[in-house]
Amino acid sequence: MANGESIAVSFRNVSRHYGAVKAVDDVSFDIKDGEFFAMLGPSGSGKTTCLRLIAGFEQPTGGAVAIHGQDVTGIPPYDRDVNTVFQDYALFPHMTVLENVGYGLMIRKVPKAERQQRAEEMLGMVALSGFGGRKPSQLSGGQRQRVALARALVNRPSVLLLDEPLGALDLKLREQMQVELKAIQRRVGITFIYVTHDQGEALSMSDRVAVFNHGRIEQMASPAELYERPKTAFVAGFVGISNLIDGALAERLTGSAQPVSVRPEKIHLEPARVAAPADGQTVSGTISSILYLGANTRYLVALEGGGELTVLLQNRDTHFEPTQGDAVRLWWEARHLMRFAS
Amino acid sequence: MRSDTGRAKAGWGLTAAAWFGVLFLNVPILFIILYCFTTDDRSYSFPPPGLTTRWFGVALARDDLWAALGLSLRVAFISMLIALVLGTLAAAAMFRFRFFGKETVTLLILLPIALPGIVTGMSLRAAFDLANLPFSFWTLVLGHATFCIVVVYNNVIARLRRSSPALVEASMDLGANSFQTFRHVILPNLATALLAGGMLAFALSFDEIIVTTFTAGNQNTLPIFILKELSRPHNRPVTNVAAVMVMVITFGPILLAYYLTRDTQDTAGSGK
Structure with missing residues (x-):
């Protein structure tokens, strides 16, 4: 990496409207060179459109996209120094794995010997050495995913775009690929821009995450900051469990009816008879349901005076095992109460 | 979850029914081959009084058979080419664009193969009459191309739909x-x-007789030759030899088309 602070991709007031539908609406942000950047949001929030604007499959209806300082408006996908890993992989079914990986090099007229050597090398990096002669149809979903990654990376793009690349894989494989993707990104040092609707993926891999909603960015921050200090109720709810508190209870806790939130693992769950600590914020309720999850247990507590909170307790100790219908006391440290900008 | 190759084994009743179906369909074809070799030249008596290979020589010496075969091959080949170009273009347009009346146009493209051949034949004949087109090689090709386009169209659009955009x-x-x-x-x-669609179009054209009857005028394609020959009192086995030629020439392309599209589960052919 030449300079950690140089900008790989920048959006300046970028909009992409389809008639009255504002898929992307006046969005501005910078992605740093070498960064693992996630665009997180529900479907239809504009994150994929932003990716396609960078790849060149879409043109902005307003504003400008720049890649490494160069305005790319009007430049077709094949003249941009970015490559994409597609959601359904889009491997060429009539070519072997090696031909797929070497496609970009073949188009750029790299001599055959060098092309094959680089493709083989890249297959090695994604742990698919020896699979070069197979057809995509002879591979498993996880293997196809790796071929798609190799096919994009072999061209040494300055930016790699990944469009929900793990969406079609099962949970175990997805977690394994998250670790590998992160490792590969560190090794090649290329900027990764990763689109996902899975908050777990975004948090586990990214240096920074932009949370999209209705074509705009709600918040852009590091995973920890996003989780611990969400700026809006939407971000709090989309990244983690929302646990929204409003109305009278919010007023008692904060003095205003503005909704607030507290993360489930920050809440202490005690029998009702135990006195609450003086520095904590306390509410009472009854257990309305219990979800045993192995490593931890999720309790849903119906609060006195309405509302519900989810509490997540690690199954470290069994000194207190509340059962459904038990009266309990919840408390948390005041600093863990999350307030949102109005 | 089970790896689903393990379907239940068919009972004997179902097996017998399947074999009955296969025999019902294919025994008549075996008779055609058998009667190529019969020594009886007037009727199809069973069992044949004797066996001979004489009829192949007789058939191959017939100039009118060679002419009919040549005409059929030429018509099939050119119809196939027209179908490949127009069928592919139509499929590409239907796949790529959305427009008003698209469903109707799709139906109209498929119509020649859905309609009974006799309707297609009559309408083509009427159209040629109206246009003052005398029957010729080209009216024949046009007639065949109408239904050949459909098989190419079907194959190409199925492939396009299955390819990831x-x-x-x-x-x-x-x-x-x-x-x-x-x-x-x-x-x-x-x-x-394209190859599969082309092969099927070729085979379809090569043995077509209904539309041909309406658009050929007095030209003889191989199927028409066979039909006319059947009504003659002697040298009956010559028609069988000609029929076997039709079988051999159409079977190859159909088999090839089947193997070409087998892996991709395309709809290679459709009815007719």
Whole structure:
């Protein structure tokens, strides 16, 4: 990496409207060179459109996209120094794995010997050495995913775009690929821009995450900051469990009816008879349901005076095992109460 | 979850029914082959009084049979070419664009093969009459092309629908311009569908008789030759030899089309 602070991709007031539908609406942000950047949001929030604007499959209806300082408006996908890993992989079914990986090099007229050597090398990096002669149809979903990654990376793009690349894989494989993707990104040092609707993926891999909603960015921050200090109720709810508190209870806790939130693992769950600590914020309720999850247990507590909170307790100790219908006391440290900008 | 090759084994009743179906369909074909070799030249008596290979010589010496075969091959080949071009273009347009009345146009493209051949034949004949076109080689080709287009169209559009639209984007993303994308991605993906559609169109045209009867005038394609020959009192086995020729020439392309599209589960042919 030449300079950690140089900008790989920048959006300046970028909009992409389809008639009255504002898929992307006046969005501005910078992605740093070498960064693992996630665009997180529900479907239809504009994150994929932003990716396609960078790849060149879409043109902005307003504003400008720049890649490494160069305005790319009007430049077709094949003249941009970015490559994409597609959601359904889009491997060429009539070519072997090696031909797929070497496609970009073949188009750029790299001599055959060098092309094959680089493709083989890249297959090695994604742990698919020896699979070069197979057809995509002879591979498993996880293997196809790796071929798609190799096919994009072999061209040494300055930016790699990944469009929900793990969406079609099962949970175990997805977690394994998250670790590998992160490792590969560190090794090649290329900027990764990763689109996902899975908050777990975004948090586990990214240096920074932009949370999209209705074509705009709600918040852009590091995973920890996003989780611990969400700026809006939407971000709090989309990244983690929302646990929204409003109305009278919010007023008692904060003095205003503005909704607030507290993360489930920050809440202490005690029998009702135990006195609450003086520095904590306390509410009472009854257990309305219990979800045993192995490593931890999720309790849903119906609060006195309405509302519900989810509490997540690690199954470290069994000194207190509340059962459904038990009266309990919840408390948390005041600093863990999350307030949102109005 | 079970790995689903393990379907229940068929009972004897179902097996017997399946075999009955296969025999019902194919025994008549065996008789055609058998009667190529009979020594009886007037009727099809069973069992044949004796066996001979004489009829192959007689048939091959007939100039009118060679002429009919030649005409059929030429008509089939040119109909296939027309169908390949028009069928592919139609499929590409139908796949790529959405427009008002699209469903209707799709139906109209499929109509020649859905309608009874006799309706297609009559309407073509009426159309040629109206246009003052005398029957010729080209009216025959036009007639055949109408239903040949459909099989090419079906094969190509099935392949297009099964191809991921992201393939084109992937190719562009990897640096290929439109022309390179067409040459390296689109065409190779369509190739087997085109070949299969072409083979089927060829086979379909080669043994077609209904539309042919209405559009041929007094030209004899091989199927028409056979039909006329059947009504003659002697040298009956010559028609069987001609029929076997039709079988051999159409069977090859159909088998090839089947193997070409087997892996991709395309709808290779459709009825008719």
